Amino acid sequence: MFTQHNRKSRQLLASGIKSTYDDDLYPTRLNFYREPPLLEISIEEFEQFALDRMQVLQALLTAQMRNLTPEQLDKAVNEAIRKYMPMSPNSKSNTSHRQLMEERRKDHISHFILRLAYSRSQELRSWFLRAECALFRYRFEKEMLKDQLEFLEKQNLSWKKVSDEDKRLLREKLKTSSFKAGNIDEETYFEVDFERVTGLVGRRQVYIQAGKAFVRLSDQVVLVLDEFKERLSHALEVTGRALPRMDEDDRLMPVLNNINKQYLGREFTSSAIAGEIQASDVDTLKVHMPLCMEHLHDELRREKHTRHGGRMQYGLFLKGMGLSLEQALIFWQMAFEKITPEQFNKNYAYNVRHTYGMEGKRTDYTPYSCKSIIMNNAPGPGDHHGCPFRHFSAPNLRAQLAAHNVDEFDTDDIIHKVQQRHYQIACTRYYEVTRAKMVGISPENVKGGLSDSATGSMIASQEVIEHPNQFFEQSYLLMKSKNAESEGGAASGATGAGEGMDGVTGPAPLDATVKGRYTYKKAGASISSNVQHDIDM
């Protein structure tokens, strides 16, 4: 859209000096990002660079959270790096100098764009800090020793070296402080505040005296990382304070605001990936629901009723699935079979309409994300809402998993993740295991985004489940593509989303004929306007 260079982005990123690729600018692929890039950039490049870096950061964080083996982690991360932001080492012979500089320039610029985008709030800053530190550490550890040293030499890090005299005095202490300690006389030690090397202190692998830690040169990655973190943290604070002063820019701000929404995950409005759903389809679609919603559904069927928290969580989820207001009213009225239509209209219809933004302050509510289900409004006695991984006792969760044919090995794996409070990762694992079974492949083949078969790699989507509707959509699309695959690409499977239910067959065939079986008078007409807000029985 924009072909001309953006004046304001130039102002923002540089002081107006047009720069070519300076040899000294990026001697190694490691970068402390002290200076902002001094160059012009088009607005498309601006956004693209930022989004590419996001992909890498997200791939790295996700891979780290999933407890993969180092090889699996490398594979997952490298894939993202190769695709979005390749960074060649100096030693790579078939890469031209120009290309090296080009790569490093992109790294440099994208870092600063994200810094802008993520300096707005404390929450964003801390996420970005965590992500960038992870990336820096990953790169540093992969770097050749020669390049590491070259990089460090250039940084002017003011670490106090321990004198030979002191080393002699502390010899025994230094020796017994770390089982890795070799020849003390030849080893270089730095003296730093113990607060900076918490990892070494916590593992009792460093000698400390009066608050000073004596760190070996070979443990320096800890120090480098700490230095990186401290500087970036400070820089983010500064940028955050300066940010309001550039708010007048009407081209960059939307881009920046869009970027920093990325990690918070998609917001699900009514996506209707399965077409418009009828009230009667819900039971058959249950197989694609995450555990939390399936549980709510089962309890609704069992008790013929759901309390307010459950109605909100499940009702909005159904809305996100594509259940229209009219169908929602049918669904809930049918479900509450013990009460009369009059009672329903009086006590519940308003509520349903309210969630669709048709009453009260007319907020069009969006379905709850995993984060909000896990963090907010914990279930009380008699409630069935919440996240099973967060709110179920371990025995109950085990029973639920067993009921879904999750074997003992995977159950232990899931419970372990729950104990580490990685509820969403646990849910993701649950997804992988159960969906693999659903399409008939071994769950072993889908761990960590690695799989040989096409369907397998679809299951092993690298994304963590962050939203119940994401779980549903992934599962639904999976089944759809599986059916397409098995039918040899028959026309039915190949049609895109929005085609409705007709194309889907398989283990859970949807009965298209039930559509429109219910005739329903518009509920609104009979609802008096003074119905109480938020009735809960």
Place this chain on the structure above:
Amino acid sequence: MSDMDIDHDPRERQRTVEAGQPEGQVEKDDLDHLFDLDDSELDKVDNPWMTGTKPISSNADAGDIHQQLMLYYRHFFPFKPFFQWLNYDIAPKPSKSFLNREICWTLMDDTFIRFQSYRTLEEFKNDMIRLNPAKFDLGAIYNIRPKDRHMVRPTAFIPVAKEMVFDIDMTDYDEIRTCCKGADVCNKCWEFMTVAMKIIDVAMRDDFGFKHILWVYSGRRGIHCWIADERARKLNNDQRKAIVSYLEVIKGGAQQGKKVKLPNTLHPSLSRSFETIQEHFRNLVFESQEILSEPENWEKILTLIPDEGVQARIRQSWEDSPNRAPSLKWAELLDSIGDEIAQHSAKRQALEHFPRDIMFQFTYPRLDDKVSTNINHLLKSPFCVHPKTGRVCVPIPIEDCEDFDPSSPPTVPQLVQELNQYDATHPTSDDDSNKLQDWQKTSLRKHVEYFERFLKGLSREMREKKQKGR
């Protein structure tokens, strides 16, 4: 106690701050000015022991715990030094440290009132007397006043400082303690606390360079440690975690037998701790706890031996002559292990350091790590009265830690009796007597004076720092 870090918002009581008490209301640079509600002005008629001329002194007449606490807060709680501590400033004006500190009251019915904070000492004191809490905890110092936290986004209410704290509770020793169980404590098992104080105190001073360390009796069966150095107060959670895991040696739950797994070469810090352990191990484990005197007790050690042959041999021998002195039995254990290693060098790795690890397991401090690692975790304040034992949570001077007797801190009835005795023997016309605070007339005095010495160390350092800053 692990629930204490949860926000008890629903039960929390909102209080409106009285109008006309803006910040900085205290202008005069005079500490005493802060205390218009002085002890002497409090209505002593409330004291049931003071009605009539004859003081009543026996414990049976001491009234219920409600009354005891009310008397304690009105007459004995050392508000002035307490404020000086929380204020962390040489000026008497309330500083951020005091203003933004979370106080959590626990009422008699176990209601928590979290996130309370006060603009002046007087306000704090009035609330304490009004609420008459069973106890109160100190939380973190936040970036804004905890009472104002609803005025900002939840993410903008941030704990910024707190003392580095440790909580050591005797119940964590129940599996190795034979003299008492549960809430009980005696001088025999108190030695575990003595060892804990010695080991942690020296580690904090020598290794981490902290100087202002306050040990406090928790009122029943444990001890608390408050490290008040500025550097300690500013530690973030990761750094607190690092310190705890630096100290931690005993790991694993009830299902874990051998809880100590240390490398062949001890870290200098642990070598030093091991010296302390060696000083206490025999007396504490063999004499006081009689671990090697009864089969059911010595099994606690034998089952941990990682070699079944050695285990069976020693068991047989001890059962054959169960009445030998513990030191002989221990020597036999060491010999058996030594012989086994001499014969099978492959077993060296598993057996060589077994006796050392056992000594750690039976004497080394056991920490409640959650209390230490979370900056906003609550911990019961010094100078509370333990609602079950009625004893005041007094500081323990580290140099006297060997001699501390957990049944020695005064109870409220005792303090009342001492006060009455003092007043009876010192006529009120006596000028000196009038100037004294009530706690100064009782055995609480030496404890408060020790606390004041601790404060003096802090304020000396703050003064030096201010002078340097100029």
